[in-house]
Amino acid sequence: MDNQNTNPQPEQPTQPTEKSAAEMPKKSRKVLWVIVAVAAVVVLAGAGFTAFTVVRTIQQQQKDFQTGNRIDALATYTDKKSGISIKIPENWDVKRSTPSQKSIVRLSITPPAGSFSNAFDQGQGIDLLCESTSGKVTKDSFTQAIKKNVIPSQQASGLTISDQSAKTINQIPAYLYNATSKTGELQTAYYHGYYMLNSRAICDIYVLVIRADTDKLPVETYANDIVRSFSYKK
Numbered sequence: 001m002d003n004q005n006t007n008p009q010p011e012q013p014t015q016p017t018e019k020s021a022a023e024m025p026k027k028s029r030k031v032l033w034v035i036v037a038v039a040a041v042v043v044l045a046g047a048g049f050t051a052f053t054v055v056r057t058i059q060q061q062q063k064d065f066q067t068g069n070r071i072d073a074l075a076t077y078t079d080k081k082s083g084i085s086i087k088i089p090e091n092w093d094v095k096r097s098t099p100s101q102k103s104i105v106r107l108s109i110t111p112p113a114g115s116f117s118n119a120f121d122q123g124q125g126i127d128l129l130c131e132s133t134s135g136k137v138t139k140d141s142f143t144q145a146i147k148k149n150v151i152p153s154q155q156a157s158g159l160t161i162s163d164q165s166a167k168t169i170n171q172i173p174a175y176l177y178n179a180t181s182k183t184g185e186l187q188t189a190y191y192h193g194y195y196m197l198n199s200r201a202i203c204d205i206y207v208l209v210i211r212a213d214t215d216k217l218p219v220e221t222y223a224n225d226i227v228r229s230f231s232y233k234k
Contacts, residue, residue: 087222103131169193176227
């Protein structure tokens with residue numbers, strides 16, 4: 001019987017198997033979790049910063065809402081070019097101009113920009129205008145011009161005049177009065193002060209208040225102090 005030669009069959013190569021996440025080395029798994037944790041912290045930090053920014057913005061808006069509807073104190077403002085000084089609410093904005101050739105200075109003074117200063121048809125402001133006169137002015141002609149020209153003109157426009165009087169304020173001849181009107185629910189008040197700066201110049205300052213209720217606006221509390229604070233250094 002012939003011996004049959006049998007060739008040994010080569011071993012079949014085994015297919016490599018993929019390791020599952022559970023079979024990952026501990027070091028690799030640790031690195032993965034660190035990455036995930038860091039990403040989570042970054043996201044939370046970003047969300048926290050955003051929330052903080054939103055809160056600060058809201059707080060600032062609330063502060064701005066109140067600014068202009070609250071006056072803590074008056075501060076002296078001096079226009080160095082003209083030598084005129086008046087007291088105004090702290091932190092209010094001052095705009096200086098010379099609107100005409102005879103203007104010496106005009107100051108428009110309002111609550112801070114961005115504040116809620118005109119809530120519900122309410123407004124507050126201060127306006128001062130100093131102008132050169134066309135002729136020489138005396139103390140008597142100054143007073144008579146206010147009493148016989150300015151006051152009747154304002155009465156003719158529908159304003160009610162009260163508390164008018166001639167005074168000397170900081171050694172300056174002055175004439176003070178209040179002018180008020182009402183249209184529907186709106187009440188308007190002007191707290192006026194006229195000043196004889198010298199024989200060739202007159203200044204007029206008024207505190208304007210527009211309100212829709214009976215409560216006084218903050219600047220009204222200081223109106224008399226403002227119009228009586230006018231001073232001038234040559």
